[in-house]
Amino acid sequence: MEEPPTSHSQPVRDVCDYDLLFDCVHCGLCAEACPTYVATRREMDSPRGRIYLMKSLAEGKLQLDDDAVRHLDLCLGCRGCETACPSGVHYGQLIEGARAFVERNHRRGVFDRLKRSTVSAIFPYPSRMRAVLAPLIVVDRLGLRPALRAILPRSFRDWLDLLPPLGARHPLAPDLHVASADNAPTVVVHHGCVAQVLANSENLNSERMLAAAGYRVEHLEETVCCGALDLHSGNSARALEFARANVRALKGSGADAIVSAASGCSTAIAEYGELLKHDAELAADARAVAGKVKDLSTLLLAAKWTPVREFRCTVTYHDACHLAHGLGIREAPRKLLASIPGVRLVELTESDLCCGSAGSYNLTEPEMARELGRRKVDNIVATGADYVVLANPGCEFQIAAELKRRNSKTRAIHLADFLALVANNDRIR
Ligand code: SF4
Ligand code: SF4
Incomplete structure (x- = not known):
């Protein structure tokens, strides 16, 4: 492993936790787990390339120009590289540090700033989000979303396509409070x-x-x-x-x-x-x-929850990045789905490759997000599943938008909503 230079021999800029960069031994084993590398085949859009870029920035060998920012922006923060890395590189920490460095030291173009500040000002605050969406609820009630879509410029149309139908979307499970034991968690x-x-x-x-x-x-x-x-x-x-x-x-x-x-x-x-x-x-x-x-x-598996009803359908499961790569949970959702009588679970090719949603990535980087969304849905459609079940609303909206573009009968649904369908023995039509 390469030794970090001492602060005497090598002054470094505050790009990220500099010492963590030296965990990377440049083996490249993470490359095929990286969606942007898989899509572009460019080294600078691979984890190793970005780590090299962060190090060069930190050591002052590279200026923070538009090109460098572009390679960092294109990273989804999906952490597929962390799972693949045998050296335990904390890539998530590195990229979060680098992003903060970019925001402190780089002036973005007007349109990019506008997009990012809109997301930042509205998304974290539910009351602001509700106020912005209120007119769209009326539009949806009147069935006018297609007409609105037709008159919007391309970038706003992409945002609109990612919005699920507003108002009640999925039926709720029966409100069955099993008498919990005194010591129930x-x-x-x-x-x-x-x-x-x-x-x-x-x-x-x-x-x-x-x-x-x-x-x-x-x-x-x-x-x-x-x-x-x-x-x-x-x-x-x-x-x-x-x-x-x-x-x-x-x-x-x-x-x-x-x-x-x-x-x-x-x-x-x-x-x-x-x-x-x-x-x-x-x-x-x-x-x-x-x-x-x-x-x-x-938690449901630990409580030995069992569905009381049969639900006949074919299901595939998409690994949301942060559940699989962040928390390391892959088996439990599959086990739960496979335990439902009538459910046939088919494995999804590249199930843990990011779908392109990645928080607000599909709003700020729509081209790469669309490409990854298409790749994901190609794989979903190939399974012939009635439902693609997932554990993250962002993935749900991203995949649902691409399924809708294709008039696919496959439905994207969150695990909790799917379990509610099973409990109600209902179906999404
Ligand atoms: S976080 Fe995802 S997109 Fe970014 S370098 Fe790692 S694998 Fe690639
Ligand atoms: S991040 Fe890990 S897998 Fe990727 S090049 Fe560095 S050491 Fe190898």
Whole structure:
């Protein structure tokens, strides 16, 4: 392993945690797990290329010009490279640091700034999001979305296509509170920001399935955005504010387990210990909260939840990046799905290659996101499945938009909503 230069021999710029760069031994074993490398075959759009770029920036051998920023921007932050890396490179930490460096030191073009500041000003705040979407609810009720789409410029049309139908989308599971034992664990579902506006059924069905499995479910109003959107876009100051607010609320809730319907949020909360390690007041609480993050399928399996109904269909499963690469959860959702009588589970080719959603990536980098979305849906369609089940609303919207473009009969559905369909013995038509 290459030794980092000492601070005497090599002054470094504050691009990222410089010492972490030396974990990379440049073997290239991560390349085929990287969606942008797979799509472009360009070394500079591979994890190794980006690590080299960060090191060159840190050592002042490269200027932070538009080209360098482009290669960093194109990274999805999916962490496929972390799973593939035999040397344990903490790529997620590196790219988050580099993104903050870019935001501090680079002036973007007007249109790019406008897009990014719109996302940043609206998405983390549910009340702002609801206000912006209110006219669209009326448009959807009147069935005028196709007419609106026809008159919008291309970039706004792409954004509109990613929006699920507004209003009630998925049926809720029956509200079956199994009498939980006195010592039953308490679970809090973190409702998030975008998720509580656009994916409320995913949140509510997570709560209902957990209650049906015998957990005590506590509804917590005070949590805010998990901070992932900010971490992925270089706004670490606000991410820290959100993390502190969530740690205080979650600590006070007395939760034994914390679940999020959005796997990106779960991973962000699971990393609060690292994020707040220098916070004199909250470091220990942040570690405790982070250690309680679980996912829905793991909890349901642990409670030996079994579906009471048969549900005949073919299902394939897409690994949301942060669930698979962030939390390392792949088997539990598959096991749960395979345990449902009547469900035929077929494996999806490249199931853990990012679909292009990646937080707000499909809004800021629409071309690469569309290319990855098409690749993902090619693989989904090849399975012949009735449903593609996943554990992240962002993937759901991204894949659903591409399925709709193709008039496909396959439906993209969150695991919690799928379990509600099974509980109701219903079908999406
Ligand atoms: S985070 Fe994803 S897109 Fe970025 S370098 Fe790693 S594998 Fe590639
Ligand atoms: S990130 Fe890991 S897998 Fe990729 S080149 Fe570096 S050491 Fe090899």
